[in-house]
Amino acid sequence: MSLGSNLDLLTVTFYGTAIALILIGLYAALVKRSLIKILIGLSIVDSGINLLLVSIGYLKGGTAPIFSPAVIDKNPAMVDPVPQALVLTAIVIGFAVTAVALALVIRLYRHHKTVNIDEIKNLKW
Amino acid sequence: MVGSPVQLIAIPLFAAFLIPLLGKAWKELVRITPGVVILYLLYLSVDLLNYTIEHGRVVEVIAGWTPPWGIDLVFSPFSGFLATLMLFMGLLVWIYSYRYQTFEDYDDYEPTLKYYLLLMMMITASVGVVLTGDIFNLFVFIEILGITAYGLTAYYRHRDGAEASFKYLFIGSLSSTFLLLAIMIIYSQLGTLNMADIAVKAHELKPVYKITALVLFLVAFGIEAEMFPLNGWAPDAYSQAPAPVGAAFAGIVVKAGLYTVIRLIYTLFEVGGTYEYLIVMGLITMFFAEFAAFSQTKLKRMLAYSSIGQMGLVLVAFGIGKEEGVYAALFLMFNHAIIKSLLFMSGSYLVYKSKNKYISELNGVGKMMPVTSFLFALGAFAIVGFPPFAGFWSKLAVLTAAADSGMLLIIALILSISLIEVIYYLRVVNRIYFVKRDTDLGITKPTPQAMFSMLVLGAIILIVGFYPDVITGVLHKASATLLDKGSYINDVLSLSQTIN
Numbered sequence: 001m002s003l004g005s006n007l008d009l010l011t012v013t014f015y016g017t018a019i020a021l022i023l024i025g026l027y028a029a030l031v032k033r034s035l036i037k038i039l040i041g042l043s044i045v046d047s048g049i050n051l052l053l054v055s056i057g058y059l060k061g062g063t064a065p066i067f068s069p070a071v072i073d074k075n076p077a078m079v080d081p082v083p084q085a086l087v088l089t090a091i092v093i094g095f096a097v098t099a100v101a102l103a104l105v106i107r108l109y110r111h112h113k114t115v116n117i118d119e120i121k122n123l124k125w
Numbered sequence: 126m127v128g129s130p131v132q133l134i135a136i137p138l139f140a141a142f143l144i145p146l147l148g149k150a151w152k153e154l155v156r157i158t159p160g161v162v163i164l165y166l167l168y169l170s171v172d173l174l175n176y177t178i179e180h181g182r183v184v185e186v187i188a189g190w191t192p193p194w195g196i197d198l199v200f201s202p203f204s205g206f207l208a209t210l211m212l213f214m215g216l217l218v219w220i221y222s223y224r225y226q227t228f229e230d231y232d233d234y235e236p237t238l239k240y241y242l243l244l245m246m247m248i249t250a251s252v253g254v255v256l257t258g259d260i261f262n263l264f265v266f267i268e269i270l271g272i273t274a275y276g277l278t279a280y281y282r283h284r285d286g287a288e289a290s291f292k293y294l295f296i297g298s299l300s301s302t303f304l305l306l307a308i309m310i311i312y313s314q315l316g317t318l319n320m321a322d323i324a325v326k327a328h329e330l331k332p333v334y335k336i337t338a339l340v341l342f343l344v345a346f347g348i349e350a351e352m353f354p355l356n357g358w359a360p361d362a363y364s365q366a367p368a369p370v371g372a373a374f375a376g377i378v379v380k381a382g383l384y385t386v387i388r389l390i391y392t393l394f395e396v397g398g399t400y401e402y403l404i405v406m407g408l409i410t411m412f413f414a415e416f417a418a419f420s421q422t423k424l425k426r427m428l429a430y431s432s433i434g435q436m437g438l439v440l441v442a443f444g445i446g447k448e449e450g451v452y453a454a455l456f457l458m459f460n461h462a463i464i465k466s467l468l469f470m471s472g473s474y475l476v477y478k479s480k481n482k483y484i485s486e487l488n489g490v491g492k493m494m495p496v497t498s499f500l501f502a503l504g505a506f507a508i509v510g511f512p513p514f515a516g517f518w519s520k521l522a523v524l525t526a527a528a529d530s531g532m533l534l535i536i537a538l539i540l541s542i543s544l545i546e547v548i549y550y551l552r553v554v555n556r557i558y559f560v561k562r563d564t565d566l567g568i569t570k571p572t573p574q575a576m577f578s579m580l581v582l583g584a585i586i587l588i589v590g591f592y593p594d595v596i597t598g599v600l601h602k603a604s605a606t607l608l609d610k611g612s613y614i615n616d617v618l619s620l621s622q623t624i625n
Contacts, residue, residue: 022302029299035291042298049305056313082312086261090305093268097301100275101294107279107287122285 014055021048035105035115039098046094050087057083128169130185130200133208134253137162141245145238152234159241160219163248167212174205178602184258184616191620193322197258199617203603206455207255207384214376214462215248220578221470222369240280240367247273247373251381258617260308260393261318263385267304267349271297274378277370278362289361296358300348307341310334321617324392324610339396342389349382351436353410360417363429364482368473371425372466375432380458383436387443387454392610403444408538410437415545423482424472427549428465431508434546435461441539442523445530451604452597453522459596460519460589464508467582470575471501475557477569484553489562497571498557500583505550507586510543515589 021044028041057080065081105115112120140162147154177183182201186192200208222240246269253266275297279290312318314334315326327335348355363371390399411434418430435457442454474497475490476482491498507514510521520543527535571579589596606613 029295038295042295042302045298045302049302049309053305053309056309082318083309086308086312089261089265093265093301096272097268097294097298100272101291101298104275104279104287104291104294107282108291111287120288122288 008060010060011055011058014051014058018048018052018055021045021051024048033117035108035117035120038117039101039105042101043094043098046090050090050094053083053087053090057081127172130173130183130198130256131187132169133166133200133212133256134198134249136166137245137249137252141242141249144242144245148234148238155234155238155241156223159245160216160223162245163212163216163219166252167209167216170205170209170212173200174202174209174599177205178202178599182606182613182616184620186620192258192617193317193319196262197319197617197620198256199258199613200256201603201606201613202599203455203606204255204384206599206603207380207458208252210459210462211248211251211255211377211380214373214466215244217466217578217581218244218369218373218376221372221575222367223574224572225367225369225575236280240277243273243276244370244373247277248377251377254381255384258320259318260311260320260323264301264304264308267381267385268301270349270378270381271301274362274374277373278366280367280370281365284365285361286365289358289365293358293362296348296355300345300355303341304345307338307345310338310341319617320388320393321614324614325618327394335394335396339389339394339399342393343386346382346385346389347406349378350386350440351379351382351410351433352386352406352440353413353433353437356410356414356433359433360426360429363432363469364423364425368469371428371469371473375465375469376462379432379436380462383439383458386440387607390443391451391607392613400444400446403440404532404535405444407437407440407442407444408535408542410434410440411539411542412437415542415549419545419549422484424476424484424487424553425469425482427484427553428468428472431546431550432461432465434542435465435508438523438539441535442526445523445526445532445535447526447530448601448604448608449522449526449529451607452600453519453526455600455603456519456522456596459600460507460515463582463585463589464504464516467500467579467586468504468508470579470582471497471504474569474571474575475501478566479564484556486564486566487553487556488560488564489557490568491558493562493568494570496576497579500579502554502557503583503586505554507590509547509550513590515586515593517590518593 025041025044025048028044029038032038032041059077059079062077062079065078108120109115114120140158144155144158147158173183177200182199185198187196250266250270250273254263254270257263257266275290275294278293279286311323314330315323317323317326344355351359363374366374390403414430414434414437418427418434421427421430439454439457442450442457475487475494479486507516510516523539524536
């Protein structure tokens with residue numbers, strides 16, 4: 001389960017994609033000046049982290065984590081269910097935060113008639 | 126013991142979503158329900174606190190899954206003290222905001238409904254943060270806390286609430302990203318999410334993972350705890366949110382943030398140098414925040430920066446460590462909750478009619494609003510630590526703790542930074558009482574409810590000031606509990622043996 005062991009192609013792809021997504025998202029969130037693009041960036045970071053979490057629990061050739069004698073006799077290796085539960089929760093939370101943020105963007109747009117962060121400067125940034 | 130800790134989370138969560146339905150039956154229920162629920166929870170929490178002080182901590186297992194597999198709630202004198210403090214502040218904020226005028230300015234009752242719903246969720250989440258014994262559950266509660274705080278910050282349409290809220294949300298989202306990464310590192314390396322279990326296994330972590338996780342955790346929690354340089358959201362959120370929300374931020378939300386930092390450093394990890402790190406970060410936070418507060422022209426921003434400065438002092442006290450340091454830190458947290466809430470509550474009535482809330486608009490307001498001004502002055506004297514008010518004892522406790530550890534340089538730094546605090550608070554009090562009024566702004570009398578909750582806070586400041594013994598017993602017990610990591614681990618993990 002540790003990050004370093006059994007580095008086959010699939011694992012590398014999983015981790016590589018996840019880290020790439022996080023970096024792309026962070027770039028968008030920190031560099032872009034449009035509020036919408038910043039939010040898209042934050043969502044991409046979320047996706048990357050979720051992918052990373054699921055990959056940790058992944059086991060090559062593992063079955064779905066359901067405890068029943070028939071399944072366990074056939075193939076005792078199961079993927080770890082905990083990260084999947086965590087990711088489900090994290091997805092829901094990410095969705096809620098994005099929804100709140102979009103509502104705020106709508107409010108800001110009505111107030112300032114722009115979504116450019118450089119032009120919304122009533123408070124010090 | 127009348128109830129279990131899980132009720133402290135389940136009841137307000139249920140009540141929060143019941144509020145809209147009750148409002149359909151009778152609109153006044155929207156305002157009444159939160160108060161009744163919080164009052165009951167406070168009773169429950171005080172009762173549990175008394176029980177735990179005598180019999181040791183209560184560990185509640187959720188849904189029959191014992192730790193380290195399931196989620197557990199830990200009600201110890203330490204977490205229970207914070208939960209009780211939060212509920213008490215929640216009750217006062219509710220009293221203060223009951224029929225708060227600007228809420229009633231809106232014609233429909235929809236905004237009022239949302240306010241109470243979000244306030245209930247905020248209290249639920251804060252209590253959840255301090256009670257939970259599972260790091261992923263902690264993440265969920267922090268996110269609930271965040272979302273409600275963003276919502277409440279953007280409450281006023283006519284202010285720049287949405288801007289402050291977006292800023293807060295952006296920083297908060299980054300914080301949750303870091304938190305999730307840290308949780309992931311812990312889970313991938315140790316295969317557990319339970320705090321006690323992590324504390325047992327922490328030494329198995331490779332140093333590189335340990336340091337990475339620690340840094341990610343500190344960044345994530347530091348944002349909520351207003352630690353420098355992650356506190357950019359605070360002044361805007363405090364100044365744009367409605368007054369009772371500012372008080373709730375100071376009394377409830379920041380306490381939850383601080384708790385996470387403390388739990389992380391005192392229970393989860395033992396890494397050399399973290400205590401020194403707390404002291405250094407605390408001093409830097411204090412230094413920048415107090416200078417920033419000194420140069421503010423707007424009242425609420427000044428109070429917000431002062432709040433950050435106080436959090437810095439709390440971090441220093443926790444960094445001193447040992448029982449004395451922790452005791453001083455908890456005392457400071459208690460004092461900050463009551464005093465800063467009083468300052469926000471009375472201060473916002475002093476500048477109620479003003480649009481920009483400039484400090485200069487306070488000139489001569491003392492003659493027009495004698496009671497509110499007196500309460501503000503009382504709060505100002507208490508927070509800078511003049512005897513015989515509550516703040517004096519906590520500052521004295523910090524200095525004694527530092528002196529006993531031989532940290533003379535820190536004493537000198539704390540005292541000199543506090544001097545700035547004294548100057549800018551006295552400057553405001555001076556304007557209130559001794560400068561002639563030069564604006565034609567009218568005044569708004571506080572509602573009787575608001576006056577009541579301010580008077581309660583003022584009374585507590587005086588009572589704790591004259592008889593600090595009413596609170597010190599609980600504080601000593603709480604700090605002893607926090608430091609006794611072994612019994613925490615034992616109490617939580619022994620459950621799996623006794624029940625199975």
